[in-house]
Amino acid sequence: MKKISLSSILSQLLLLFFVIVWIIPTFGLFISSLRDKDLLAISGWWTALTTTEINEIYRMSGMESQIEEDGYFKIKGTLFEDNSGKKIESFGINSKKINEFKIGDIAIFKDESEVILDENGNYEWRSKSEFQKKKGKRLFTTSLSPPSFTFENYREVLFKEGIGRAFVNTMAVALPSTLIPLIICSFFAYSLTWMRFYGRDTLLAIIIASLVVPLQMSLIPILTIYNDFGALFGVAAKSYPGVWMAHTGFGLASTTFLLRNFLKSLPNEMMEAAKVDGASHYDIFLRIIIPLSIPAFASIFILQFLWCWNDLLVGLVFLDQVPSEIILTAKLKELLGSRGENWEILTTGAFVSMTVPLFIFFALQRYFIRGLVAGSVKG
């Protein structure tokens, strides 16, 4: 027998409220990135989901396009240049009465010229006397716009705005910045766990202290080192290898710490048995440790990769802000400054930058959570 209690309904509603509040911002961004950029600028994204009424002002063509027909001077044309699927409901010729006429009505201007309009925006403007003005008259339309989505913004952002290249750059930063610490820290963590040497405990304490050191502490000295290094060898101070090593440095403590915690949980007997059989530490590492550590590696890979992919500060400080080096987050920040009103570019760019994290999130959520729970501590 199931009893539906009041408290259970209340908690469902409360959770639903949280879910809605949490999903709406991202959902709005996603919808916006798929909208026509003109509509995006004049209406909220939530209107894109239903057929909506929009009010617009159009200007008809001027005297150049007039023709003489059936004793009238006529100007024919269409208001909607793009095929957006809008249907006109009503229109007006005066800004004070924008809904004065229905489709099929003949609207008469003060100069006795008349205009008829069909619902697709085709108009015929006719007059007994010749048109004299270069600019046509204005029409105020009220039309219904069905939901319509387009990938046009993505095409523009990826190829024209340089987001595509920034995407490649970010990959070139994040992948080595994840693999290098994983490689060197797995050996480091192995020796901290299974090898005996002088100063091991001190080293471990240093790692634990380094976990929480904010990376701001390192920025100025490392920038100085890079500048000196660049000047000494005549190479660029800001480069991809420089960023990899910086990320490696900042991720080293947490990667080592997580790996060591994992290695410590492996049975000691296994290592001893392998040693008795004459295996060297490297053999043990390759044949036993690596196969056993795949899940731990996966979790750490995801954490570090997302951290590097989403980082702004390191990419800003240690890379030049030029098209061949700029990373996605820095590019987005730049667009926020320079194209702050072009929401089609910003929303689409942001969504492009989120594709990889979201893919990882949905595909590998289990490993991601496991890594976080194991102790995501990062300085």
Add this chain to the structure above:
Amino acid sequence: MTILNLLFIVFLGILFFIAYFHISNYLLDSYGGSSVKRYNFENSIRVIVFIAPAFIVLFIFILYPVFETIRLSFYDKFGREFVGLYNYKWAVNDPEFRRSILNNLVWLLVVPTLSTFFGLVIANLADRIWWGSIAKSIIFMPMAISFVGAGVIWKFIYEYRGPDNTQIGLLNAIIVSLGYEPQAWLTIPIWNNFFLMAIMIWIQTGLALVIFSAALRSIPKEMLEAARIDGASELKIFFSIIIPYLEQTILVIWTLITIIVLRIFDIIFAMTNGEWQTGVLANLMYDWMFRGGGDSGRGSVLAIVIMIGVIPILAWNLYKHRQEQKI
């Protein structure tokens, strides 16, 4: 640099480290002999081979910079002349610094507390509802995206248009539909800080949520059942059993988010760039790293102030580590 070149360097960079470990170990393996002396020698060399890369990186990127930053904070803007406490005195008297440290403190007070609270409440709700895991996924999702991406998302929510235009920002659209005037949210001093904090809470609640979800499973079911049979309300169970039981976890999460918030930079940099009195220490530091050709003395002072914030946590971690070692 073309994309092909880039791929090549990436490949080379990764290969370099694999080759280092493989070749050095291969050499050691082929040297390693049967005599005890040789075996011991081989092992001590191998320790060095295993540790060296990580230790060098740790030294260059963490250990040396900590001491160098402390040293630089007593030197002039180029790091050449000793100026004593001059930079510290500047900081204490600088209104921008005071504003930043105040903002940082408010961030530290609000964000970890609310994120932890929401995380705990949501974890608890989701645990008892059949669609809870989907809900958790959705609330956890912002954890995966960048602070800058989140900045764009929320800037769109806070978007402001003049009162005569259609509002395309969700917040203003709601406000207008309720009959109020639209506001340029991010430019209202004091309050704008809270609008920025909302973004961070939106992100970090997911972190708290997943850790609490894991921890909730460790609470013995019998205890909860017993409480329910005795007629305790869910609210009572939450405050009298769950919160005391998760005390340790709450502390861990709170510390974790505190560390993240302490060096918060991206959100403010992307949204307001510290204008309208929203600056925090990390932004001010970035500013001083490059403002007027850079001032390493003042920048270092700011870094140290951030560092001071984590020292209690650092000490606590080391203390806990000692305790564990003893067992």
